[in-house]
Amino acid sequence: MNTLPSNTLQIVIPGDSPIHIGGTTHLDRLSEYGEVTLYSTPPKNTNEQIQRCINADIVLNSRSSLTWPKSVLQALPRLKHISTTSVGLDNIDIVEAQKLGITISHQTGNTATIVAEHEFALLLSVARQIPAQDKSIRDGIWDPGEGQHIFLKEKTIGIIGMGNTGTEMAKFATAFGMNVISWTFNPEKNRNLPVDVTFLEFDELLAKADVISLHTALSNETKYLIGKRELSLMKPEAILINGSRGGVIDTDALVDALTRQKLYGAGLDVFETEPLQAAHPLMSFNNVVLTPHAADATPEGLDYLNRDSVDHIINFIEGNPKGLYQ
Numbered sequence: 001m002n003t004l005p006s007n008t009l010q011i012v013i014p015g016d017s018p019i020h021i022g023g024t025t026h027l028d029r030l031s032e033y034g035e036v037t038l039y040s041t042p043p044k045n046t047n048e049q050i051q052r053c054i055n056a057d058i059v060l061n062s063r064s065s066l067t068w069p070k071s072v073l074q075a076l077p078r079l080k081h082i083s084t085t086s087v088g089l090d091n092i093d094i095v096e097a098q099k100l101g102i103t104i105s106h107q108t109g110n111t112a113t114i115v116a117e118h119e120f121a122l123l124l125s126v127a128r129q130i131p132a133q134d135k136s137i138r139d140g141i142w143d144p145g146e147g148q149h150i151f152l153k154e155k156t157i158g159i160i161g162m163g164n165t166g167t168e169m170a171k172f173a174t175a176f177g178m179n180v181i182s183w184t185f186n187p188e189k190n191r192n193l194p195v196d197v198t199f200l201e202f203d204e205l206l207a208k209a210d211v212i213s214l215h216t217a218l219s220n221e222t223k224y225l226i227g228k229r230e231l232s233l234m235k236p237e238a239i240l241i242n243g244s245r246g247g248v249i250d251t252d253a254l255v256d257a258l259t260r261q262k263l264y265g266a267g268l269d270v271f272e273t274e275p276l277q278a279a280h281p282l283m284s285f286n287n288v289v290l291t292p293h294a295a296d297a298t299p300e301g302l303d304y305l306n307r308d309s310v311d312h313i314i315n316f317i318e319g320n321p322k323g324l325y326q
Contacts, residue, residue: 009034012056070096085305090218105312105323109164116168118295119243122267153177158209161216206233218245228253246271
């Protein structure tokens with residue numbers, strides 16, 4: 001790829017809301033490569049999104065807050081590259097982007113430990129009922145819930161998706177004395193993993209695991225990967241953790257399983273529709289711990305995401321693209 005004429009480039013950040021990259025030194029680095037336009041509020045609709053990006057050569061999808069369907073991509077004749085601050089790309093029409101010659105760079109795992117730490121915190125919170133007990137004390141109720149909590153040592157965690165974050169989750173689980181089993185689309189029998197992992201067939205994992213932790217991207221293959229059938233295979237005392245994408249779980253099926261007490265509980269950082277509405281059925285369960293898609297929202301995590309998304313733009317401009325979706 002030839003080096004692009006940076007003095008003519010239009011780099012647009014169409015919706016930095018909540019503020020993510022605005023005011024950082026990483027944003028300042030981009031000004032050396034072209035004219036940077038940042039919008040600190042989300043576009044009101046698709047038309048406004050298009051108008052903000054109509055002259056863009058490069059778009060930085062801050063916080064991956066905007067979607068890029070076929071209709072939007074086709075309306076942006078100058079667009080050559082999208083850099084996103086997420087690992088998942090379910091918010092971009094990949095097929096259409098490829099048809100139009102638009103390349104896409106995404107995060108490749110630098111926040112994996114940060115995300116896995118949050119997901120393991122969700123597991124601990126559910127297993128020891130920490131949020132529910134905190135609320136009870138604040139409500140004037142002293143009830144330790146003796147015999148109702150789960151001790152994780154020697155329990156089995158089933159990790160679905162053994163990529164960067166799944167591997168970090170396995171390391172945390174091993175440190176707590178858990179047995180690690182896994183299922184992945186690409187099982188490599190002699191994989192050089194830092195901890196012992198036994199790979200099983202999908203249904204076997206669901207039946208054996210005391211904890212099921214999801215670490216897979218959302219795609220046509222993984223949409224509702226966990227549905228009514230899969231939930232029925234799990235132990236009634238199992239814990240389900242999801243920090244990948246909300247659409248990997250059929251939420252209605254999960255609500256039904258929780259209502260019928262077919263799971264010990266769940267820890268969720270992602271949802272099919274975000275933000276989660278106050279009247280959502282998931283709000284009614286004391287054994288479900290919810291966080292607002294915040295697994296990487298530490299100062300270090302945000303810095304890594306901003307740094308890498310800007311690096312990917314600079315790499316692209318200089319003709320040495322990295323982090324590209326293949």
